Amino acid sequence: MNLRTIGCNFRTAPVEVREKLAFNPAKQQWAVSEVAARYGAEVVLISTCNRVELYVARASDARGFDLDLGAEFLAECHGLNPAIVGEHLCEHVDSAAVRHLFRVTASLDSLIVGEGQIAGQVKQAFEFSRKLGTTGPLLNAAFQHALAAAKRVRTETGIAHGHISVSSVAVDYVRQVFDHFADKTVLVIGAGKMGRLTLKHLEELHPGRILVTNRSPEKAVEVAAGCGGKPVPWDMLDDALAESDIVLSTTGAGEPIMPRARFEAKVLPRRSGTMVILDIAVPRDFDPMIHDGDRVCLFNIDDLTRIREQTIVKRQRHIISAEAIIDAEVRRFADDWNRRRSGPVIGQLNAEVDKLRGEVLGQLMPKLNGKLSDTERKAIEYHFRLFQSKLLHGPIAALQEASREGQSGTLLEALKKLFRLE
Amino acid sequence: MAEYLPQITQACFGLSYLIAFSLEVLRIRWPRSGLRYGGLLFGAAGLFTHTFYLLTRQPDLASPSGSLFAVSWVLAIFYLYGSWHHVRRAWAVFVLPVVLGLVWLGFMLSSQTVVGDTPSVPDWLIGNRFWGGVHGILLLLAAVGVSVGFLASIMYLFQAARLKKKANPRGRLNMLSLERLEAMNRRALNLAFPLLTLGLLLGAVLLKQYHGLAENWFSVKILGTVGLWLVFLVLLYARYAVNVPGRRLARLTLVAFGLLVVVLAAAHPFAGGMK
Structure with missing residues (x-):
């Protein structure tokens, strides 16, 4: 089917190389148009943080876009040495390329199997090329089938179940305790990067109030401004804790800021109901002994990471069934494509x-x-038709057989020439 | 069909609920929609036969089996409503065992109680038995409230235990949040307490007026109901006057339910039942 995938991913290239080979939209537009123009091919370019891949489909094998040309082109795009780029590239051809595309889209070839972003990124890359007019019958069919296969994998297996980001797991825990959030107060302690990411997830719950406290008042004001919260002086930490329902702690303190004795003496007696503490600081900010699963539910970074790892292990169990779906879909695609390709020729021949x-x-x-x-x-007319059928049976059967094996290209060309078909 | 209705027995709805429960348990392991709809179908069949059993047999609500069948019928409605609305939540696996337990207890006690006739107008509505009926209905509704509070408490304790162990929040059993379970428990008990108080007061007046024998005051049913009312008082005090953790309140609700079962299973001092 003359489809090639040339590129690198997290397995073949370290992040330093992937960074250099990444495409921004302007560069992507140029690259896709350039390959399409130079090689008269259909082109889609996928560029994410974990992979840069060119999908190139051509009507014939003449002047094929191969690994060397791919390395030269990518090196040219980024002003790099083609030999060095070539060391990190890999290539998939024809049905292997289709299989690779299907696996990538279904997130079976991802760093974290089952992650949900890649299907969207593949779709985006395909739409980008389609709007540029660099896709044609083969890539249109292959990408649309890949997206449908990915959807099948996600719905029919447990490969996408659960959350794999620490922030999402934290929010899952919060939802185990609280049902509605409009009357809840979130307290943010510290201003770590991870904390800000988790805060974004918490903000999606639309809490009634957000308080922010930090040893540095300026940082508290900055974080509060970013999330529509209210800065609280650091020396009022106990008061802020007493009136909060969800606490997100992410300081860079060298020792716990809230030992058990202080918490039980100054915070717990002043509040009713359950409190969720997400302590994602390292070292930990809260004494883990204050967790009781009733009045205080404390989850630290180890707890959240453990759940994340459990989810990943669970997803691994679904890989075999997901791969089986991909295999079946690749076969179906190849059959459909070959039928589509040889069908008109058989019709013309008849x-x-x-x-x-x-x-x-x-x-x-x-x-x-x-x-x-x-x-x-x-009787004469009948025998003429019979002769025609017997004459064409051999070539048509051979063509169908070659189509099933994905090798109908040469035969199709030969038949077109032999019978002078348009 | 009418000729089959009188043949409906406790076994019909008991087995239907049991099959529905089994399907729900299987659904935890294999979350298939077929199992869910199968469970709902058997649950609905159980409720249908349960309803016709109560309508055709009209068991005396003052009798242990009658009151147990009536409370379990309300809880079966609660189970079906919750199962329909909480599609992904583990609901039936908590509610159905309570329904089954009450049906089983009612079945065990039914052979020892007098099942009422089937008059066209219930005789408790006639003359001075009217207030007896009101007393019975108030206590029955209070019993439903206690049962709902008990279910919420069981689920609360289970969820709190999962949180204490820091179990995977996306585990097989998808529970309601602690906040929601606590609210369910609070509302059920807040509703049950005035009903229980009124029912108890009305019962005391009726007892004094018509059946004022000293031995009646010390029957298990009456002492148990008074005990239940006292547990309610402690519960309300713990909830509203003292800052008691949810887990302890849930345990106290379990005690209240235990007392309720004793009260329901005990013979009424003068309205029939197991002496």
């Missing part, structure tokens, strides 16, 4: 020979005019 038969009969019948009965005339 029409052409029909025409020839008609012409020969047209010459023969006037010569035998009056000498044949209707039955004899019908």
